[in-house]
Amino acid sequence: MNVNTIPPININGVNISTDDTKDASFGVISGAKSSAYNETNTITPQKEKEPDLKALSPDDMTVQIIGYNPKGFLAAQEKRSDEATKVLDSYIQNIVQSKNAKDQFAQVSSDIAQERPDLVNKKWDFSLNARDDIVILHNGDLTDEDVNWLQDRLQYTGLKETLAELKSSMITLVESERGYDMYSTNIGRYDISEANFDQIIHFGEFLNKTNGEDANQILTSQLAIRADDPYKNLTYEYLVVNEHLTKTKPTP
Template sequence: MELSWAFKIDEGLRQLGIKRETCDKDNDMKIDASAGLLLHAKHNQVTDKIKNVGSSSKEALTVDPATQFISSEPTLPTEQMRAKSDDGKLTVINYKSNGKLDLPARFEAHRELIERVANSTSTLYLHDTPAAANKVAEEYDKTSADLNVQNPELQNKNWGFSIDGSGKLIATGHLNQADKQLVEEALNGNDKLVSAAKDFKNNFLEGLEIERGSSGTSQYWGKYDVNEGNFAEIIDFKEMITQSRNNDKQREATGYLLNKREWTINIADQLKTSAEPSFTK
């Protein structure tokens, strides 16, 4: 499924925290610090497809709330970002074969920021990480069904699971040793669940690094210190699934187990609760 971004560069950059001055001869741009909260709000409402921009100059980065997860298939170089320039002409901006955006010359000075925002948003909020999350949820449902047959009392106990630095799924929370062993054997016995959890962690950590960029700081998820060593202490897959699940009607309509908006909110909550904001801008 091809992703199209409805992105008017001038208006879009404003919402990303950048404002271009009216002096066209030097195309000077500056950071608008007040725009950060707007972008954060959009992250909490992000969906998989940003609708094509119409003719109205006021319309930018509008989203379709009915749209859910999309395929995590590679999006380069077919992924396109559509931008509307100041002269009113629609400009189609493609990723080049080298993975770089083919930007208009007047935005070249801000390439690193624009590409960092586009790539981190794709990895963290739109494609790779949420697609892996949905796969984790699907495979966990299969495993939990067997677990509940083996030990129905697990449904009444407060526990979770994550993935450690060695790539093993581990049970967390209030379980005795026998229950912990039962849960971990079942979880790690599902190869697809283990693989999906690894994909989630790898994409998540990569996205955080991209978001921080050369400055090493971020206003959003990238500000939190999550790494190979502490990932299991911060991200609880079971909580993620429980708190982000679509109801039957939503799942039938979208084909996906998790609700993107609720998933985004839950991950943000887990980060706020358990991670240190060591890379705050």
């Protein structure tokens, strides 16, 4: 790992060795002040002898770094690395699970069309709630009986389990991309969770559009339409007023 910016340092102690035993009272050892006796045999503090830093070797110095916490820095880097791993893993899982779910949904849709041809021309969609149960979405095109039938038909297929994994991966991708800083200029800006997932992601629309590889782009488009973005990183416009910078308004 390369660190481009070196934090400020202070030298808080210096060790100087001397072979001059003729006047040891004027040596400086470990940064301590030396003293000498005056005519009345009382100790008189002497002015500290300033060491020649250019003549010192690294072993002669004690260095204290101010404003830098190595443990905290490493912990933050490890956390960022873990978040990056989660983002990449979730990104790939979204692609894999989307392909699986699309194949399963194609078969289920074919079965529904054969069993209930009256539903073919009705507009409806579906999602998963916080308990990973199927939720039917519609604009009044379906009767209560239609809703119950579709829920039962979709609930007890392998599709629901695949979608539950996809849902978890989608949420992880968004949260991990946001990072511990809790802001993002990308997909992490959007607020999606177990609680509001079924209000944002419409799986019928998603699976009809995706080819798997574009799963994350379609996820982003649905988030942009239906999700709030409280985690976006705001930038600000500035004006120079009386030779001072003045912040005017945030820009998305």
